[in-house]
Amino acid sequence: MFASIVPERWHGPVMYVLMSVFVAWHSLCLIVGPAPQGSMIAQALRPLVNPYLGFISLNVKWGFFAPVGDATEFRYLVIDNVGKAHTFRPTSGLAWYHPGNLWTIDRYRAIVQRPDVYGDRLIAEYCRKRIALKPVKIKLLQVVQEKAFLPWDHFAGKNPLDPEFATTETLRTKKCSRP
Amino acid sequence: MFQALRSSLKRAWDDVWFQDRPTTQLELVRIGLGFGMLCHYGLGSAYLFEIWGNQGWFPPELLATLPADVAFMKSPLFYITQPWQLSAVHFMFLFCCAALMVGWRTNWVKWLVLIGHLSYVHRSPEVTYGVDAILASLLMLLCLAPIGKAISLDRVRALYNAKQDNLDAQLPVFTSRWAFACRRLMQLQMAVLFFFSAAHKLGEKDWWQGDAIWHVFTTSEYYNATLLDLFATHFWIVNIATYGTVLIEIAFPFLIWQRSTRAWLLIGAVFLHLLFFFFLGLHYFSWVMIMGHASFLRQEWLDSLGAWWKRRMGIMEMIYDGRCTFCVRSMAWFLAFDNLGQINTRDFRNSPSRVVSDEEMEKALHMVSADGTALAGFEAYRYAVLRVPGLWWQVPFFYIPGLSRLFGIPIYNWVAENRSKL
Known part of the structure; x- marks a missing residue:
């Protein structure tokens, strides 16, 4: 189709121009995409580059481990029919070499970030999974490190998620529907 | 003056973006990314329905309620409703990753891999992170570049076709300004x-x-x-x-x-x-x-590495029967994988060997190593596959302790005896 539109003697120059335009465009997108929000130039160019970057999933800031973040852990509490609470830690003990490790961690990170979106479904899943405990209510929890964990704390055999360092936040609570 | 300035700018622009260079580096990226994706998504098969299925961790109806600032795009995987369909798409995708790795039908396989990867990413954005964005960028550039021209089955096939008429035939090293631009963008x-x-x-x-x-x-x-x-x-x-x-x-x-x-x-x-x-x-x-x-x-690093390897392994001479069409075809296939040119050939019918007699050559193909040692049949192939990088994929077949020789030698002898019928 290109050959039919453009005369043959212009193939080379036209291709050269198209290639040059693409490299300039893609280079611009690579640089503008992760540029800080406060940059006025980047803000001005974002409406132009965002659709392209979104399509190829390149709208990323490249802020690896910045910030490092604190220790957090997802837990859930099953309250049975006699009022006893059972705590479960789905991500605890996941082996780093386990192929599903990162996917599982990402799943629970999503749940912690958006309990209003994923919480009810997860609670229903746990109600079924823990049916042997006769669950009445399930609470989704997040334990978050609030205090710095330092080398002497490690020497003392403590963990960043111990109660003296971390607080527990309830993300979502829901009753289990009767079977 | 304007012309001179324009020429200088064009020259500088071409030096930065459009040098006429081989695609070796892009091929290495292709092989590596294909292997990585094959492993990653292959391991993900155990979580296929949880991560990417409509009844799994992220059903479409929940994703539709995500806040507006969590931008994600539609994925073809949203329209796959049956588990068998998702399984079929997934294994087709894994096949394409393997094909990209080995450089088979690269021209269109690379696009399927890119589309597949983006489909998975957009289907479940909650389990993606930086690596998926980097991969999407690199894959896109591989798609735009003319890859598959070196260190690939596509090149092996082209070389095989050329060597069927003349075993000494070589194809020129493929170079491209556009491939260099894609590499530069990477x-x-x-x-x-x-x-x-x-x-x-x-x-x-x-x-x-x-x-x-x-x-x-x-x-x-x-x-x-x-x-x-x-x-x-x-x-x-x-x-x-x-x-x-x-x-x-x-x-x-x-x-x-x-x-x-x-x-x-x-x-x-x-x-x-x-x-x-x-x-x-x-x-x-x-x-x-x-x-x-x-x-x-740098290309000179790769060239130096290849030259060092070739020096270290020495030149091998494969002596074959030029009257046997099956033998010539086999040699063409074998040599098509010899990217570094480590193997010379000799048709004993036209040019008898001083190391191996014609009577011995009637029974089996021979290999004469750099130190003058002659190896016959199965042992000749076994020697070569370990020393020629393009043939390393055959090493598992030739080096299983006990079993390779147990089965390999009788199979080779049968093929050699019946080569005129093949």
Whole structure:
């Protein structure tokens, strides 16, 4: 189709121009995409580059481990029919070499970030999974490190998620529907 | 004056973007990314329905309620409603990843891999992270580049066709200005990534104070009691690791372009990613990043490595029966994988060997190694596959202890006896 539109003697120059335009465009997108929000130039160019970057999933800031973040852990509490609470830690003990490790961690990170979106479904899943405990209510929890964990704390055999360092936040609570 | 200026600018532009170079580096990236994706998505098969199925962790009706600032795009996987359909798409995708790795039908397979990867990413954005964006960028550039022209089954097939008429036939090394531009964009991607990674770190207190690495290993995701024992008693390791990480990341985008410093920055970057691989368990991410760095390998390094290998292994001479069409076809296939030109050939019918008699040649193909040792049949192939990089994929067949020779020698002898009928 290109050959039919453009005369043959212009193939080379036209291709050269198209290639040059693409490299300039893609280079611009690579640089503008992760540029800080406060940059006025980047803000001005974002409406132009965002659709392209979104399509190829390149709208990323490249802020690896910045910030490092604190220790957090997802837990859930099953309250049975006699009022006893059972705590479960789905991500605890996941082996780093386990192929599903990162996917599982990402799943629970999503749940912690958006309990209003994923919480009810997860609670229903746990109600079924823990049916042997006769669950009445399930609470989704997040334990978050609030205090710095330092080398002497490690020497003392403590963990960043111990109660003296971390607080527990309830993300979502829901009753289990009767079977 | 305007003409001179225009010429200078064009020359500079061409030097930066459009040098006529081989595609070797892009092929190495292709092989590496294909392998990485095959492993990653292959392991994901066990979680196929949970992660990407409509009844799994992220059903479409829940994703539709995500806040407006969580931008994600529609994926073809949303329209796959039956488990068998998802399984079929997934295994087709894995097949395409394998095909990309070996360079089979690369021209269209690469697009399927890109579309597949983006489909998976957009289907479940909650389980994606930086590596998926890097991979999408590198894959897109591979799609736009004319890859599959070297270190690929596509090239093997082209060489085989050429060698069927003349075993000494060679195809010219494929070069392309556009491929170089794509490689340059890959390099720019890696440099930009490192720059912004360092810039973000420099905005964080932990990295300035030199104890960020300690905090990394106290998080739940990367908690490592053994390393914490070491760091707690030798906290200077934490400081060195923290500042060393920032130093490599900030130096990379500026010094990687210089001839005198590129090798050192590459070593530093690869070392950094190997640390992530072994200590953080970020296998996929580290592998993809290392493959991205392959775009910075200089052609003269690769050529020197090939020349060194060829010198070390020595030239091998394969002596074959030129009257046997099956033998000629087999030789053509064999030689098509010999990218470095390590194997010379001799048709004993036209040019008898001084090492191997014609009577011996009537029974089996022979190989004469660099030190003058003659090996026959199965042993000849076995010798060659270990020493020719293009034939390393055959090593598992020829080197299973006990079994390879147990089955390989009778199979070869049968083929040799019946070669006129094949």
